[in-house]
Each structure stands twice: as structure tokens, then as C-alpha cells.
Amino acid sequence: MKSNKTLNGTANFHMGGKDIELPVFSATHGPDVVDISSLYKQTGMFTLDPGFTSTASCESQITFINGGEGTLLYRGYPIDQLAAESDFLESAYLLLEGELPNEEESKQFRHNITYHTMVHDHFKNFFNGFRRDAHPMAVMCGAVGALSAFYHDSTDINDPEQRKIATHRMIAKMPTIAAMAYKYHVGQPFVYPKNDLGYTENFMHMCFAVPAEDYKINKVLADALDKIFILHMDHEQNASTSTVRLAGSSGANPFACIAAGIACLWGPAHGGANEAALRMLMEIGTVDRIPEYIARAKDKEDPFRLMGFGHRVYKNYDPRAKVMQKACHEVLEAVGVKNSPLLEVAVELEKIALEDEYFVKRNLYPNIDFYSGITLRALGFPPEMFTVLFALARTVGWIAQWKEMIEDPGHKIGRPRQIYTGAAKRDYVDVAKR
Ligand code: SDX
16 A cells, blocks of 8 residues: 555654654545654653544545534545445445446456355364354354464465456455354255355355255345445454454455454444344334333443443444435335334433433434344344444455555554553562561
């Protein structure tokens, strides 16, 4: 990646008894940054920012979020336009290469992905080590981490050709592995990918086809899931993407880095929130019980939070949640659900929360996970598969961000410092004297 940040003057500080000035850089969109990389050398001091609320970890040209406006751009294109006009593989190409593909580029990319969808046949044996009732995300952490044991011929991160093959393998094989995790979980035989199906149709076929009868692709549902995958593809330097970058900064192979990202995404504060949000709506059950849960969400003594609500960056409505809400209505109609009690609770919960001073003051709005669970369940997936679907889509963002970092000639291993407040230096005391 060629740097695009532009020098925009300096920031002057008086620190450690010294007057120092640090360069300020401007972005295409979003806040300016103060480059503090020379701060320790100049002042002997670190900065402290737990949770990185005010810290940019890198320069990136892939995704931009305007948290105040509630907008999201993939390589400059608004997410609602891509969700409406593009498809998953075209958007994947955009995130990886920086431009929308022309006809020939699109054809070649789709071919490369399609012809990498099968996994090594010994990979099936790997699943047998898991209990059938294992959470599919636990299986995904293990299975994806094992990929480097099967594809060590594309783990040399310094070889551009191997990086490209690993990238195509990762994007192509995630649906196959996710479908295998689902089939293993429900005790049905694995279904192989079919090269005459589109990316998301293929995934649905591998999940829902059974040997006993033909599986008919429902185009409306496949298109809705493809749109949902686009919404989940990338999101700046979120926790799991930062995990992938940090793992990749040590030179770890891309399969291991993606496995690290999957592990981080699983957390209920992050990608695990889609499963947690649906289970919360199921627990609330009816509209009359909403006030009890709103009160619990506001009670500092109660660890309960409204799952699918709030966001570190969005202080406005998550634009993905708007598209997701529309997809939810489309899917429910397509599957013939006239009125969904869960959707009724979700819509009323959102309405009450957005009128409540506690949520308004803290700019807490529904995020992408609030409506996704209702939609994914209507598509036929159990809640324990929701974060697996998030990981399937986010693999494109993870691998695009990893690629951007590795291709940056100035990248170095990530190694944060700390403020140490433990015991002062002291000598060992013999046990007889303690
Ligand atoms: C994703 O980073 C990304 O981009 C993530 C993601 C992506 O695409 O990669 O967008 C995907 O992870 C979406 C978020 C999914 N998580 C949830 O829905 C879980 C519920 N939400 C939260 O736990 C919380 O909102 C976070 C984790 C999402 C954000 O937490 P922050 O930014 O650290 O904010 P905070 O915890 O400091 O909260 C600020 C205040 C606090 O109250 P006060 O201390 O100011 O009194 O808001 C309160 C919090 O208690 N608060 C909530 C709340 N979220 C924040 N109170 C009740 N319910 C909530 N959901």
C-alpha cells in the first residue's frame, strides 16, 4: 500500500520538561492524526489508551466509518449502494484490489474462488475429534487453524503468488468449512460444493441439501443472505481485524491469523452479539416484558446489556442495521412468516430504547447484530451458527486488511508498551523468613 496521508502541520506539546512538536497528518475522510511514534524517544514517556478509544493503529485505505453520520464506505462506495447493486464476490474483489472489477477481472476472480471451494478430503476426519454438541464457533477456531497443516504450500507470506493463493483459498473454503461445521453439528452428512452454483447459493446448498432429496435454491433467500454477507465483510480496525493484523505482524501464516480473528469475533461484545441478541429477544418473549429488560440494561449493578445495541464508533444508527431490518422483512415475507413475535419485540424494544434518556444520552442505537438473528433464523440457521456466518463474511475483510499490512513495506511487529504499577524492585526472601 502506498501511503496517502498528507502532512498538515504539527502538534506542539510541553512534556517531560521539554517542548516537542509532532507531525499531524490528514485523512481522505475522518479525523486528523498526531503521529506519536517518536514520543518515547523524545520524552521518555508513553501514551495510555486502554481499549484504543483515541488511537489509530494503522493507515488503511479499505473501509471508512463516519460514526457521527452513521455511514460506512468500502473503498469509497457506500454500503447501502453495494448491498443494493453488488454481490458478495464483486465486493470481495473491491475490498481486496481497491477497485470494482471489469467483466474479465470478475470472471477470473469468480473462477479462482469457485475452483478452491473443496477442502482436502482428510479434512473431514478433523471434525470427528469434536463432540456433536460442540459450539460451531469452537469447531471453526480449530478447523480454520488446522488449514495451515493442509495447505503449507501457500504459507510463505513473502511470496506474492502464495499470498494470492492463500487469499483465494481462505475466501473459497470458509463457506465449505462453515457448512461442514453445521452439518457435523446437526448430524447430517457433509455436502460437497457444486461449481455451477454462485458463492452464497453454494453455501446454502452445502448447509441444507440432504442426500435423500434434491435441494431447490430459493433465489430470494440466497440473494438476501448474499446481501447480509456484504454488510458483514469489513469494518475498519474492529477487535477481530486488529487481532488478525497483530497476529500477521509477527509473520504468522494467513490461516493462523484468520483463526485468531475467529476466536476474537466469538466474544459477545463483538461478533457473538448476533447470537446473544436473538437469545435476548427470545428471553424477553413478549412486548410487556420489555420495560423489565430496559431497566436491567440501565442498572450498573446488573451485567445485562441490550445485545445488538451500542457501538464504539457509531453514535448514530448503524447503516448496516437499516439494511438488515429491510432484509429481515423481505426474508420473513419470503418464508411466509406473517407476524414474527420476535420482530415485534425487537421493533418495540428499539422504539422504547430510542426514546429513553439513558440510551439517547449515550448515543446507543441498534447495531448490525440487532436484527440479523431474526433474519438468519428465518433463513433456517440455528442461533449457534450466527457468528459462524459473521466469520464467513468477515474473512474477506480480515484477509484484505492482512494483505494491506503485509504489502506495506514499512510494517513492523505490533508490540504495545504499558504503564507498570506492580511491586517495586525487591530481593528474594527465603521461605524460612516469610
Ligand atoms: C460488533 O468495532 C466494530 O466495528 C464491531 C462490529 C464489526 O462490524 O466489527 O461493528 C461488530 O461487534 C457490533 C457490536 C456488537 N456488540 C453488542 O451489541 C454488545 C452490546 N453492546 C456493548 O457491549 C457496547 O455497546 C459495545 C461493546 C459494542 C461498545 O462498547 P464501548 O464503546 O466500550 O462503550 P462503553 O461500554 O464504554 O459504553 C458507553 C456507555 C456505558 O455506560 P456509562 O459507563 O457511560 O454509564 O454506554 C453503556 C455503557 O454501560 N452501554 C450500554 C450498552 N452499550 C453501551 N448500556 C446498555 N446496553 C448496551 N448495549
